[in-house]
Amino acid sequence: MNPSRPTVVLRPQPQSAARIFTPQTRAVLEERYEVVDLEHDDDPRRLEEALPRAFAVIGQPDLDRDRLSRAPQLRALCNVEGNFFPNVDYEACHDQGIHVLGCGPAYAQAVAEHALGLALDIARGISREDRAFRRGEESYVAAGNTDSVLLRGSTVGLLGFGNLGRALHRLLVPFDATVRVYDPWLPDAHLREHGVLPASLEEVLRHSRFVFVLATVTADSEHLLAGPQFDLLAPGVRLVLVSRAAVVDYDELLPRVARGDFLAAVDVWPEEPVPADHPARGIDGLVFSGHRAGGIPAAFEQIGQMVLDDLDLIGRGLPPVRMQVAARELVGRYRNRPVT
Amino acid sequence: MNPSRPTVVLRPQPQSAARIFTPQTRAVLEERYEVVDLEHDDDPRRLEEALPRAFAVIGQPDLDRDRLSRAPQLRALCNVEGNFFPNVDYEACHDQGIHVLGCGPAYAQAVAEHALGLALDIARGISREDRAFRRGEESYVAAGNTDSVLLRGSTVGLLGFGNLGRALHRLLVPFDATVRVYDPWLPDAHLREHGVLPASLEEVLRHSRFVFVLATVTADSEHLLAGPQFDLLAPGVRLVLVSRAAVVDYDELLPRVARGDFLAAVDVWPEEPVPADHPARGIDGLVFSGHRAGGIPAAFEQIGQMVLDDLDLIGRGLPPVRMQVAARELVGRYRNRPVT
Amino acid sequence: MNPSRPTVVLRPQPQSAARIFTPQTRAVLEERYEVVDLEHDDDPRRLEEALPRAFAVIGQPDLDRDRLSRAPQLRALCNVEGNFFPNVDYEACHDQGIHVLGCGPAYAQAVAEHALGLALDIARGISREDRAFRRGEESYVAAGNTDSVLLRGSTVGLLGFGNLGRALHRLLVPFDATVRVYDPWLPDAHLREHGVLPASLEEVLRHSRFVFVLATVTADSEHLLAGPQFDLLAPGVRLVLVSRAAVVDYDELLPRVARGDFLAAVDVWPEEPVPADHPARGIDGLVFSGHRAGGIPAAFEQIGQMVLDDLDLIGRGLPPVRMQVAARELVGRYRNRPVT
């Protein structure tokens, strides 16, 4: 142990260190820091032993206010999974001036590309016709295109304009669509500056041919889309759902897709894995995806690089710029597990 | 018949007038022009009778030099299908100052969106995982993403940079990819002005993770991609084929995809419909599409609007701007049917 | 003389060969072609002697139908100056299948950058405050900015959407302005596809804070902007004039700028040079420019490269793509000198 190197606690669960660090970035981490690796040995005594000299924590071990008080040099808590679990006292972190950093931006491009891929699939029947082809029942040219639509010049609605919404919007720009956004956390002027139209939930649903559900779950957004909302959609709308299942009432969604009211592509499910005998599996107008939008190798590896970059900045007395600074006001709202 | 209206011959086969003209655009056509409708009555005498006063032809009836010489007022021949058949003497058209106009631009956006959708599908396994889900064998999160790749920041190769290549490139801009283009008909400076890198066929194939085949067929481009070319591709490349089947040697392509050398999405086939028992139908790494990239309702309807717009300009003594002026040098190269 | 090389007649006046060809591009020209250089020896007998074997003409020597008939191998007439003079029989060129090519695109970017620079100057008083500073009368911070306006989010009107309009619009995109275009030669759908709003002349003038005059002169566009049109402008409009002086009635323009109705930047003048004692020279709200928008070294050198690229394509049996194919319908409209 080189006492001159700052100490970093690595406890990435439920993320895995091997996924976010390549051999190269892991080597840089080890070279720059004394790494207290708790990934495979989660003995609380080792954490306690490291806290007094810890400069940063990668992951989210149990850190209540009392424990945090024993980490006077702690400057950063790097969440490398995506969800802020309530086993950390984030208020205490803010009180101590510890940066609470999230890795959401690392997933945003992957989610945006997947969402666009799903939208183009249901715009053009790509997987449906692929299946037909495999059965020997494919259509050719115009015959298979009766319900195909262009994204260009269309109306697009985004529910949520955080990392995901902004990353997706960037990809949508050359499609010259009219993009309406519903995001109650953002002022109209902020949305207009980003080149989208602020709108109410009702306006978005009524006036969009493509609807992307990109909202995070809070008490306010649970079942944001239920029966009355789905009834606002025009016939033939294409709905892409890639953020959180709890935002949508699936008991209202699935029957409507099954009877052809609109087409949908769904990446998140209220229960994962979906029960083997779930009736949704037979729906023709649905494209199925198993929570695969964000978790691709390129996204995971970006997390490791972001951690390295931001710890370096913080060590130099500069603010982090690559991970997302978790807002004190919001980090508590995301809680979905009890504090240990 | 109102003698003051210019005469337009309508003989759209193999296109259909009902597909390219909505009731609204058809009404405008009828209002502005005396329409000699030969769609359902192809008696050559009616064509002959109309030629002396014809201002424009929509479609491609048999028009040899002799016949064209009897159409001294003819200003435009509007091809509304996409292929220039050799039953028209295009040299004679050019000699007479008749605009030979193609509808390729009407399809370009539809093809570009389909090509991007196919690319994102094989980048992320969208239809493959949809099929797995329907079988109850889906993977979740990272498990289904081991071979998923980002388009952003990737290397992209375009074979051909005509209407299709330009329309696709426009959609690719926000992905910040390095885009190499092989197009022997275009000078390097032209490509650089469009923000892409001119490259040889070999360079494109060696250095691209995504390869889009967008070339038209001429004597030069037949089997442009055969065994030696496929062997230049890096393992795991994603190949999207949306232009013309003749550009590719399928006997070399399909076995390579079958054994997992790379992934492919194929919209055009040497024989359409593909034989029912064709062995390709079982290949897992292939996404199948039945020549559906361009022929969607929005594209067809745009053709009708483009015809109206350009006939109006020509009637006002202005050059056409919406359809594509067929280059004298190229129109002959596309021939694929004997002159009648 | 290598008889195997095609013959190119070089008679660039009023352009100069040394301006459009660098030593490098001139060397390529000489290597590929037998160059009959008439720049400094304009003896008609040398032209006559070369015509029977001429593949291309660079420049615009006197070419009436009779002469053209003695040039059966002529494939291209490359105008390297910018104006199509009437000493060439363009109808005869088209009849013979000779490409009539213009170099307008080579100037477009230079003009667009100059026009944007002029617009930002009058938006922010750049040259006005520079003059004040030199006199020791400058203002600081807000004091000098009372009439400064943002281009971002503004309303912009373009009169004309040819090469210049498209090049300028490309630069305006990140300013998120509402761009209205008046161009009677272009259908609404064409303009909408380019992301601008088609509008009448009156709408453009009434609703734009920035107005760019980019129209060419024809019988129709002479004095397109006269008293009644200027009266439609809102107080404080910024007017940029970079195309042709004849489009504007200066006797109506200048007094309005002098009395502060609006600000203007003017690059073209009815009489050039402007008379030394012209009263306009004292107007404070005017930015003066001496027909300098397009003629910069980079533009001239691009012309030489474009000529080389297109002659190469034509020689290979391909259509030109870099110079602008002069429309049969338009080339005659630009005439401004009598046929010799």
Place this chain on the structure above:
Amino acid sequence: MNPSRPTVVLRPQPQSAARIFTPQTRAVLEERYEVVDLEHDDDPRRLEEALPRAFAVIGQPDLDRDRLSRAPQLRALCNVEGNFFPNVDYEACHDQGIHVLGCGPAYAQAVAEHALGLALDIARGISREDRAFRRGEESYVAAGNTDSVLLRGSTVGLLGFGNLGRALHRLLVPFDATVRVYDPWLPDAHLREHGVLPASLEEVLRHSRFVFVLATVTADSEHLLAGPQFDLLAPGVRLVLVSRAAVVDYDELLPRVARGDFLAAVDVWPEEPVPADHPARGIDGLVFSGHRAGGIPAAFEQIGQMVLDDLDLIGRGLPPVRMQVAARELVGRYRNRPVT
């Protein structure tokens, strides 16, 4: 006084409330909040009296740790001028969880447009030729353009990539330039994600035809550009200086511009106003601007709107998104006035 409305202290000096609030936004402010207006009555007792119930402060009155401790409900300190003066204890603000918000983003677009205008001026000699015209010594067409250069396809260097750099880069995108950035506070990956090339100061200076100085002043950046740095510039470079005078050694800059080594446009000066007899006033290759880049009416009015938007968010328990959260690490570095 409506006790149900939150209390906002307004003490905008050296900014003026009338400049940042329109009658409309001022009315909204008064309606939503109890405004304690200290703009024209700066009696410390009124501030003291308001602190215990203050929800937000607009401006920067003297707020040491002691005073802040008497403001337990304070949630936001909105700096509406642009510089963080050291009469506030920012550490104490962070310790109390008070948002320290800056208005830098409100100026960014104005500065970017001015910087681009200045760059195009010195690229094309706009103000120089305007002056010549007024003297009756103007040049026409190519004669006045011998040193004119295109921005398109050029090499551009940005020193600093904060609000100003990003806003300017956005405007530069359609110019297809190679953009190198020197910013020691930002990791390479962050810059690459924004589509620019990370580079050392030396690389930027050696390889850029256009150099924009956009850096803030800290101990590290003072005289970042002095003699040795200027000597790295290629002859004929165009230098635009719009951020802070202290970044540049004017005694080295001005003589080089005077003798024609390169061209420059300068908006900030070590001493403002510049002494009347300052020799720089006679330099031909300089464009003079009196600290006018950011302070335009549209920027000022945006500040008022941003304050309203963010106070509303904070009041709703959400994080601010329009003003810039001042990083704890940086806010102290900007100090340029002694603590009162």
